Amino acid sequence: MNRIHIVSNRLPFSINLKDDQIDLIPSVGGLATGMRSVYKEYNGKWIGWPGLPSDDIDDGLADRIEKKLFEEDCISVHLSKREIELYYDGFSNRTIWPLFHYFAQYIDYDPELWEAFVNVNKKFADKALETLEEGDTIWIHDYQLLLVPEMIKSKKPGVTIGFFLHIPFPSFEVLRILPWRKELIQGMLGADLIGFHTYDYQRHFFSSVRRLMGYEISFNQIQIEDRIIIVDAFPMGIDYDKFKKAASDIFQKPLQEKSKLHRELEKYFLLSPDRKLILSIDRLDYSKGIPNRLKAFAKFLKDYPEFVGKVTLIMLAVPSRGTVEHYINLKKEVEELVGNVNGQFGNINYTPVWYFYRSMPFESLIELYSSCDVALVTPVRDGMNLVAKEYVASRTNRTGVIILSEMAGVAKEMGEALIINPNNINEIADSIKQALTMPLDEQRERMIFLQDRIKRYDVFKWSSEFVKSLSRMENIQNSLHAK
Numbered sequence: 001m002n003r004i005h006i007v008s009n010r011l012p013f014s015i016n017l018k019d020d021q022i023d024l025i026p027s028v029g030g031l032a033t034g035m036r037s038v039y040k041e042y043n044g045k046w047i048g049w050p051g052l053p054s055d056d057i058d059d060g061l062a063d064r065i066e067k068k069l070f071e072e073d074c075i076s077v078h079l080s081k082r083e084i085e086l087y088y089d090g091f092s093n094r095t096i097w098p099l100f101h102y103f104a105q106y107i108d109y110d111p112e113l114w115e116a117f118v119n120v121n122k123k124f125a126d127k128a129l130e131t132l133e134e135g136d137t138i139w140i141h142d143y144q145l146l147l148v149p150e151m152i153k154s155k156k157p158g159v160t161i162g163f164f165l166h167i168p169f170p171s172f173e174v175l176r177i178l179p180w181r182k183e184l185i186q187g188m189l190g191a192d193l194i195g196f197h198t199y200d201y202q203r204h205f206f207s208s209v210r211r212l213m214g215y216e217i218s219f220n221q222i223q224i225e226d227r228i229i230i231v232d233a234f235p236m237g238i239d240y241d242k243f244k245k246a247a248s249d250i251f252q253k254p255l256q257e258k259s260k261l262h263r264e265l266e267k268y269f270l271l272s273p274d275r276k277l278i279l280s281i282d283r284l285d286y287s288k289g290i291p292n293r294l295k296a297f298a299k300f301l302k303d304y305p306e307f308v309g310k311v312t313l314i315m316l317a318v319p320s321r322g323t324v325e326h327y328i329n330l331k332k333e334v335e336e337l338v339g340n341v342n343g344q345f346g347n348i349n350y351t352p353v354w355y356f357y358r359s360m361p362f363e364s365l366i367e368l369y370s371s372c373d374v375a376l377v378t379p380v381r382d383g384m385n386l387v388a389k390e391y392v393a394s395r396t397n398r399t400g401v402i403i404l405s406e407m408a409g410v411a412k413e414m415g416e417a418l419i420i421n422p423n424n425i426n427e428i429a430d431s432i433k434q435a436l437t438m439p440l441d442e443q444r445e446r447m448i449f450l451q452d453r454i455k456r457y458d459v460f461k462w463s464s465e466f467v468k469s470l471s472r473m474e475n476i477q478n479s480l481h482a483k
């Protein structure tokens with residue numbers, strides 16, 4: 001196979017500027033981990049925004065950053081503050097994100113945002129086209145770049161294009177609300193291979209293609225004149241071994257090397273051995289169902305008062321999109337609910353919810369995953385949800401229970417979790433009780449199946465399966481053109 005390039009909104013590095021020095025800090029997220037192995041192995045480039053608005057850096061510094069990134073085979077797309085405001089905070093996160101997560105009431109229909117989205121997608125496509133040669137392959141990521149596949153295909157039809165959507169694809173009845181729905185579908189159809197996390201998103205996509213464009217679909221193929229487009233489900237995995245290893249390392253550390261958080265958690269259990277911890281980790285996003293989770297925890301404490309004083313919910317809410325109005329309101333709502341639960345059920349020795357509004361280092365995340373008896377993952381919509389998989393990978397003693405929303409893509413792979421409807425507060429409250437009282441044998445039985453599955457289809461398997469399908473597409477394309 002020829003070169004494979006990656007395009008995503010962000011490059012897999014953030015830039016740290018100190019005095020005259022430029023440091024590139026590698027991202028540790030799932031996408032960066034999975035894709036790093038791909039573009040390095042196939043001698044490609046990674047094209048994306050380096051995370052600094054171009055207005056903040058003079059030309060000299062921009063050149064130096066560019067060179068430094070180029071040493072890592074990364075190519076920057078420069079975006080001004082205004083472009084970020086309109087394209088990223090704007091159309092991506094105020095229009096597409098709520099639409100694709102079924103929050104129709106939050107959608108911003110401003111044509112100025114759409115115009116910026118088109119222009120910035122063109123900037124990404126043009127930057128990629130400077131590097132692309134006929135015969136190359138390119139893998140484009142996510143909802144911020146939905147128009148890029150077509151923008152590239154129309155200029156260089158001999159390039160094999162893959163597109164992967166990390167968020168849900170909504171049903172046609174929801175997608176049609178958007179004035180620019182046809183343009184989005186057209187943009188995606190520039191790709192030769194389109195991937196979603198689940199078969200349901202794939203089905204929704206097909207129904208939009210049929211209804212909006214009138215194209216025929218057979219099995220998982222769309223035929224458009226002399227082109228064939230394959231659409232498939234590729235459920236994204238995690239770097240399972242990294243989480244497993246990090247979790248087992250924690251328990252082997254001598255006491256003096258354990259982190260403050262770890263020692264605090266141990267102290268918590270020492271106070272009373274029948275104490276339990278429930279974990280909740282997300283970006284602070286309305287799609288994650290955080291208010292319902294707090295309401296359900298309050299209901300649980302009310303319905304099962306024997307657990308008051310014995311169960312604590314650790315809630316980590318990572319700051320996200322803090323300039324968008326609905327996120328600002330959500331933060332207020334969550335803080336008020338945390339205050340209510342703690343005010344109603346807490347006392348001097350007991351705080352029912354430990355709330356952290358910040359991001360934590362990887363090690364702390366692992367400490368939380370491995371110390372908490374239950375993971376509460378209750379999004380109202382979620383493309384996949386990697387937190388659920390990371391919790392499973394970090395349970396080295398094979399105990400622990402996941403309460404999981406049926407609205408998360410990951411629920412399709414986790415039948416052994418306690419599956420709930422995220423709007424059913426009573427059901428979540430009862431599931432908390434069930435999880436906390438589940439016999440250890442049953443926990444292990446369920447966890448063994450989950451671990452086995454999540455380990456087998458990890459992030460490397462996910463990316464290699466996608467690359468394999470891309471290579472098949474390249475062959476199909478070549479044979480079609482040879483005719």
Ligand code: GDG
Nearest residue numbers: 166167236318358359360361362365382383384385386387
């Ligand atoms: C989108 C889709 C889809 C969280 N807090 C901290 C931290 N994290 C890491 C977790 C996990 C990641 O962030 C969150 O991933 P999710 O999958 O749960 O959610 P989104 O950010 O919404 O991701 C989602 C995903 O794309 C992949 O396709 O699953 O559906 O919405 O990896 O570990 N990491 C650190 N500190 C934190 O405080 N270090």
